[in-house]
Amino acid sequence: MGGQGHGEDEEEEEEEDPLDAYMSAIDAEAEKQKKKAKDVESSSKELIAAGDSKRGERADIEEEDDQESFFRYMEENPNAGVILTYTEDGVDIEYDKDGNPIPPERSKVIDPLPPIDHSTIEYRPFARNFYVEHEDIAALSSQEVAALRSKFNIRVTGPSPPPPCSSFAHFGFNQQLMHAIKKSEYTQPTPIQAQAIPAGLAGRDIIGIAKTGSGKTAAYLWPMLVHIMDQPELEPGDGPIGLIMAPTRELSQQIQT
Template sequence: MAENPTAGLTQEEDEEEVDYDSDGNPIAPTTKKIILPLPPIDHSEIDYPPFEKNFYIEHEELSSLTEAGVVELRKKLNLKVSGAVPPKPATSFAHFGFDEQLMHQIRKSEYTQPTPIQCQGVPIALGGRDMIGIAKTGSGKTAAFIWPMLVHIMDQKELEQGEGPIAVIVCPTRELCQQIHSECKRFGKVYGLRSVAVYGGGSMWEQAKALQEGAEIVVCTPGRLIDHVKKKATSLQRVTYLVFDEADRMFDMGFGTCEILVHLTSDLWSLTALLFSATFRKKIEKLARDILVDPIRVVQGDIGEANEDVTQIVEVLQSGQEKWGWLTRRLVEFTSAGSVLVFVTKKTNCEELATNLNQEGYSLGLLHGDMDQSERNKVIADFKKKNLPVLVATDVAARGLDIPSIRTVVNYDVARDIDTHTHRIGRTGRAGEKGVAYTLLTTKDTSFAGDLVRNLEGANQSVSKDLMDLAMQNPWFRKSRFKGGKGKKLNIGGGGLGYRERPGLGSEPTVSLALRLLA
């Protein structure tokens, strides 16, 4: 206090007051706070020791549960779960395998049985898998990431003088920050673990002092953590467990969560990362895709945006020449079910395919970017009226085309990226109607195959052996599968996120995560 007599009494100059609505939710400011980037760091020069992150052993009661029993149990718990090989939901604290110290504190805190999000989320986090948890406040998600976090921390090497935290929990507001910090202290004291709350409006000096003394857990708002890293009050090199809580609100409030990511630790492939959100909007999906590896998505309650009315079928063909035969053999069957939309990538391919189909006697419309608006409008109107049963189009039709009569989408050429693919297949399965989306891949599409596997798993769709075999031919997908690329360090500098060259594997293109997320 002698050094800083105003500690805790005044609002920091660089902080903005946050207003709250009648429900206590933060109101998004009209102008977003600009957070200057952190200094670049080259992780390839740092030797990160290996660590264990899978502590989950399936209880014998769960091992005997059949697949049908699991489906019924999730239905009873009102859970929608998708992703690669998710663990079975654990319905009892005994299933988690916690030691008596932690169980004593859980009982003392008056928990009688796990909530639905805890039933599914705790086994995922204990197993070291990445997770997207979509659940509203009051669902018990805080404990779902704190309990596995304690198990994770206790297995890591003890903090040495000057080292930063092992676990970082990022949230949008100081109130939520204090609330989570309180829970971390309550359960962390069982093992003598230290937690520090770092948020705007609190004293920088006091927070810095607590960080420098050492804490295994940091609960923070992103802007204030970035400030402390800049001032070298802490380091993120020991972080192996990362949580983003209420990520949708952080984006609404304009916080630069990506800045923490590009300065993070070791290796996002081996990090345990959990992202919680009340919604699953595009920005959340983009963040999730960049920081999570083979995540399991858990939706608790009647929220989320997964379209279960579209069935995706992927056909792996040996060459592009086989596509024509595949399409002409099935087009009559497709048109008998309803309107058909066929996507191709380039305008010239679009015209060529339309001409060939016309010559075969099919009635169809053509839509691409070089047509003037009146031509486009006429084609779309005829397609809507079902005067044209088939529409061959480029990606100008991928967004915004709302025609409930479309029963079949055919991706004759693969989309340029997985976002466009998602928009394409969304042209069917609208207004409660069922739809089917076919995607034609050739043996050259190894890179897209990996993205498609994750897209299908995220939508709870089946992945064929042919597709998985094709995806496994891609070194990046093969190494990252279930975080198999352990020890593959990130090489981050100047706010970009990229991968180092690995002998015999080449490298993936650098992704400027900060620019992409802030765009």
């Protein structure tokens, strides 16, 4: 009886504990991964040392990743992403320190427009002079005209300039234009308007010089509107009747208003 009990104890001791078995399996898997990593590292070193053309490829995967693909593409295409330093005209483009292109200097020589033979073009007749001198202005003597210019601080040059007008009623504007002027709260012409509007209505060339806010814009626009309204209606393909050029966007908006 005693001998049999001793044998059963030995069999129980020989049986492996489940926890020990689990830990042994983990250790075995860890050793396996370490060996695999060493094999990969050794294989990579052999490829680099041998100067293989497939340098940079990993031995543990069949396909290259995004980074490997990018570097391979850049090696095969050295000009990829490089900004060309020439234009269609073959002129080299320089860049500043921030990488912004510096536009090349262009020739300031402008090719002349082809000559136009106006004798072959039939132009419609048009009225040029719309100024009818008011009787009050016509009655002024030369001394009174000079005194009026002196009062307005007007200096004018040119052949026989018209006398300045001191009232909007002297310009001969129609009711619609006069209503717009009154709506804009103009009471009487400014000096530049008093002298320039009669000349503009008469179809003369004008260069007006006055300080900002003196009413130069209206001095040009009101005679221009009179000339425009006398023209025939525009037809398809016709160009502008009046052209206004301004140096800034803000001034263009002011003129439009």
